[in-house]
Amino acid sequence: MKISTTTLLVSALLMTGAAFAETEATTPEAIARQALMKSFGGAAKTLGGMASGEVAYDAAAAEAAKQVLVAGAATIEAKFTAKVEDAGSKAKPEIWTGWEAFLGKAKALGDAAGALDVASAESIGGGMGGVGGACKACHTDFRLAD
Ligand code: HEC
Secondary structure (H helix, E strand, C coil): CHHHHHHHHHHHHHHCCHHHCCCCCCCHHHHHHHHHHHHHHHHHHHHHHHHHCCCCCCHHHHHHHHHHHHHHHCCHHHHHCCCCCCCCCCECCHHHHCHHHHHHHHHHHHHHHHCCCCCCHHHHHHHHHHHHHHHHHHHHHHECCC
16 A cells, blocks of 8 residues: 555655646746656656565666655755846745745755665555655745646
């Protein structure tokens, strides 16, 4: 059950991509933060796929995906510091009025990703709930719904 829950969670996260965005971001700041998020989506897809067995387990690829999340989480603060208005952005204004809470969500992702044990597909499955939960927690508070 754990694995299918993880798969559902990761799929739900990935569905919120740019494919259906009516308006594309045009400012460099919004494009850069969306690119960071897309890299998270790719890493979560790799790890979730290994956990569910859809993607063959590969130790180096798993470690690389983990590092995309760990290193990327550490750049969330810098990528979001500038409050740039962009019609193609789904960033809520609450990010900048609730900056400390936002940074707390970024740290939670860094912690969950850092704790991810990528030694096997099973161990990845054990930690992906925490990673996916960290993505979702921030999106719930700080990203506009599609
Ligand atoms: C600290 C908050 C935060 C965390 C943690 C977070 N996100 Fe996001 N995410 C956002 C915000 C805000 C946006 C909207 C950015 C914009 O449109 O300017 C977003 C957008 C996205 C997008 C859409 C990008 C696009 O192309 O427009 C994807 C995909 C995404 N996030 C995946 C993830 C995944 C997967 C994780 C976890 C591994 C994650 N996010 C963790 C805040 C967060």
